[in-house]
Amino acid sequence: MDELLSRARSGATVNALAGEGNPKYHGKGIISRVKLLAACNADSPEARELKALLKRNADATISPGRPQYRWSDESIALLTENYAKGMAANKIVPLIKARFGQDFTAAAITTKASRLGLLRDVPVKTPRRRVLAPLTAALRFPLNSLLDRINRAVPRHLARDHRDDVIGEIALAIYEGRLNEIEIERRVGEFVNASYRRDHDRFGPLSLDVPLHESGPATLIDTITKGLWQ
Known part of the structure; x- marks a missing residue:
């Protein structure tokens, strides 16, 4: 269980632990999928932590071989702080990379900021409604009826x-x-x-x-x- 937790904390997924899925995992599994699922469903704090970690790691995978950025409380705090200062997303990318060692895109930073409600409201210009000339053929009824x-x-x-x-x-x-x-x-x-x-x-x-x-x-x-x- 200690080895499973250690690898899960480092970002390992079910496929990585079981040696399945992506070819790069073949022959490198340390436990079968059935035993891994049984370990996750055990009634113990370690099992619950393992299950939560594997779910987090699965959610953090965009596609095979490309891990999605894993947000932590510290990285979210950094993002929030710099957005509050009005810093652009492309300026925040190198800060996060330097501090947390993660290479991410400005688009993904903007998406996360949007989900956190950090983006400032941009005034939307509503096009002026074209007023039609009065038509004698148009019926007139009580307003809002x-x-x-x-x-x-x-x-x-x-x-x-x-x-x-x-x-x-x-x-x-x-x-x-x-x-x-x-x-x-x-x-x-x-x-x-x-x-x-x-x-x-x-x-x-x-x-x-x-x-x-x-x-x-x-x-x-x-x-x-x-x-x-x-």
Whole structure:
């Protein structure tokens, strides 16, 4: 057990102790994997320490043959101290290497600092929202109401009757429980496409609500003078 603990404290993994996995471990194992697992599961302080060390060493391995940097309380304190002074990651790398003998990258230092919450908040510039010119065809609903949210989600480039149909279909789907309110923006395209295929395809059947002229209220239904069965 002493030899196992000694090697585990030095960074040895299960494969290294059992002589398995990476070819560089073959023939160098000191215990079988089965016996090693049994030693880890024993009810003793040494077994618990061995199990914790092997887990730490396994977590510290990025890929076979390349050990990840093992952070200690001292190295984390050094990292925190220098970040508090505003020192850049590439300046901290040689300090850690000189003190702890670990060769690490500035990117990995930055990642660790980010996980520790050491990075200073960088102001994010939010692009100004483009304000669309008022459209006479756009419906107006009470601010922040359900219909107002649907109206804002439906594309403005659609024809007036097409937009009206889509808004009505989405509202109906919500009231009937076929659509959750939180999915309006994500699924609005489905309703636009369905409405287009059903009523607004110029090569297919036309909606009776299609306006005849942009300057007047007359629609296609006003041209019907004879019923289908007459």
